[in-house]
Amino acid sequence: MIKKIKDEFSISDLWVSSNERTSDFYLMSWQRGDSAIPMFVVRLLLSSVSVGILIWSLVVGASPYWMIYLTNWGLLLITLLTLSGLLTSCFALCKKIPDGSDLPWYVSIYWLTYNITISIAIMITGLYWILLFSPALAAEQTAGAFWLDVTTHGFNSCLAFVELVLSRTPLRFLHIYQPLGVGVWYAAFSAIYYVAGGTDGMNNPFIYEVLDWRQADRAGVIVAISGASLFILYTVLCLLCLARDKLSVKLIRTTSLNLPLTPPDQHTPPGVV
Template sequence: MVKIYRKSVSLSALWVSSNERLSDFYASSWQRGECPIPMLVLRVLFTGVALAILIWSLIEAPTPYWLIYLTNWGLMLVTSLFMCGILVSSMAMYNKSYETKELPWYASLYWAVFNISITISIMITALYWLLLYNTGVEDETDERAFWLDVSTHGITSCLAVVELLSSRTPVRFLHVYQPLSMGLWYVVFSGIYHVAGGTDVNGNPFIYEILDWSQSKRAGIIVAASMVGLIIVYAFIWGIALCRDKVSTYLIRTTSHDLPAAPPDRHTRIV
């Protein structure tokens, strides 16, 4: 049984240390060849947008409480995703001969951030618009806050999804534990924060009302439902990546190998 298990699931498959092609992390699904420039340009543009939203969010709420919200964790993760992507694409420009199944540290870092940030950002968007959003927009301040909400809970997720669709970054279902671990880490943080007497920016004894640990039963239900939601979201991302690879391989990417021409048959002279 042990031998069968080791053959079916290896440590390298569970972690982000190996892959068939390094180019999967810097080439686009919608290009021929493995030139890193298209994804590098896209990642530079998206990094600029993500950084602009991050700075805007910090300017609007310049308090230490900024760090306690999951939305802002997600914003930092998405920004880190594109910065790691720039690093991978830039290194590919100067290390064109590097090709091995064992990934360099920067590619492994990008892959882990990719798995976590896209899943978490989509989950944050769903939770916010379904459970937290208040539809009241009355004065100019509220309107500005509304557009910041759209940026932090919508545009950043769209940027992450475009990275998923445009890149060749592989998505392995075994990696679902990575976004789950980040989600659980935030749950632990919120629990410790509550026990320590922490409050939100308005002085309430919780970070989010739906995650009020003074009502532990309801909070537990929300956490359990969110973990299930993360698995569903990751399965959705895995399915999208699978379809992306099949469609792009069929329509765009070259899959044949440059093999030498076969010699003609001695008897029929047919090649």
């Protein structure tokens, strides 16, 4: 029994270095054939939008505090996801990426970013609209600032969701530690930033009011609830990927062969019907 489990599971499965089919990383779920063009076009559009949003955020909201916010970490992650995906599709167009036990470095970077970004982007959207959004403060914003907030806390998860639904990239439950690790990393960063005397752009001794480490118990509860929510979200996304693959294989990724209705009888004399 133990030997069977060892045969089915290896330490390499915990990392992003191997997969049964390399084509999973550059083919679209909802296509026939093995052309890399459909997913290349999708990723070209996604990367253009993500880079545009990132530039917009840097131009409008650039400040010494830009990097302390989880929202902007999410912007960098979604930009890295779309660009690494585009790079993978470009390599697939230029040359056939062979199947094998070891994935090319650019595919591993894309897969790692994919595992982290898909759930983190959706979490950022949920946390903002549930915990941080204030209609009163939104009414005081300029139109540009309001729409930038909507874009950075809404479009980020939309881009991630499109990549999830249209691609064939697997989302393995074993990789759940990757987005959870980023979440823990940010929580630790916010605590260290507070201890070091860091402030937000309005000189408050916290990055987000709901994550105010002067009230460590409340901040700890927020971190714990967020971690549990991320665990649940990642599980749901894994199931969604499984449903995506099952449905696309059943409805789209099928082959039909044009076979003759009845093969000719080799014993029938020529000219006889």
